[in-house]
Amino acid sequence: xxxxxxxxxxxxxxxxxxxxxxxxxxxxxxxxxxxxxxxxxxxxxxxxxxxxxxxxxxxxxxxxxxxxxxxxxxxxxxxxxxxxxxxxxxxxxxxxxxxxxxxxxxxxxxxxxxx
Amino acid sequence: xxxxxxxxxxxxxxxxxxxxxxxxxxxxxxxxxxxxxxxxxxxxxxxxxxxxxxxxxxxxxxxxxxxxxxxxxxxxxxxxxxxxxxxxxxxxxxxxxxxxxxxxxxxxxxxxx
Numbered sequence: 001x002x003x004x005x006x007x008x009x010x011x012x013x014x015x016x017x018x019x020x021x022x023x024x025x026x027x028x029x030x031x032x033x034x035x036x037x038x039x040x041x042x043x044x045x046x047x048x049x050x051x052x053x054x055x056x057x058x059x060x061x062x063x064x065x066x067x068x069x070x071x072x073x074x075x076x077x078x079x080x081x082x083x084x085x086x087x088x089x090x091x092x093x094x095x096x097x098x099x100x101x102x103x104x105x106x107x108x109x110x111x112x113x114x115x
Numbered sequence: 116x117x118x119x120x121x122x123x124x125x126x127x128x129x130x131x132x133x134x135x136x137x138x139x140x141x142x143x144x145x146x147x148x149x150x151x152x153x154x155x156x157x158x159x160x161x162x163x164x165x166x167x168x169x170x171x172x173x174x175x176x177x178x179x180x181x182x183x184x185x186x187x188x189x190x191x192x193x194x195x196x197x198x199x200x201x202x203x204x205x206x207x208x209x210x211x212x213x214x215x216x217x218x219x220x221x222x223x224x225x226x227x228x
Contacts, residue, residue: 004158033215042119042204042218043159056213091158095214102147102214106158 004107021077025094035091121219134192138205145207153202195226
């Protein structure tokens, strides 16, 4: 079946602008995660959704970052007033956590560049 | 403060030989461990996992060993193939709750023909 998809694959924006990054998880996966990967680092957790609710947002760096998953499927990560330090690859992952599966399946990521 | 550490940024092996990638962790609450492989411009791909109730898990050419007392795990690839060349990430989580993954910085494996 189809894997996790993310759009856009690349996003270039200017400092101070607003951006939205989209994630389509694997169908039927109730758990959805956002991670951020900076150059030379491993992915870092941002936020976790179980269904429609954000069950753990402890990884969001500040209040410029927000994410939604209104219907329990597609999720959007929103970044306000972007800064150059926000440049990274933003990864989305999904998992059928409610079925006792602990592995997460990742999308290809969105590379965000803030000029 | 890194909770999951991969101290070797790179590793080079000959085709057909064994590749051993190492990972250490500091958080004793971690009870589930995963290895992911990542090619350039792609997302991480799940490879193999192990629960803390086990000390070994095998899947084809890939075996993961867990030493809980040393807080150390390793991934063995035998025999190594050129297509295995990628960045390998070790990750850990606590089962129950969000199960968010904590990743190491990765080890770049190069398998030479």
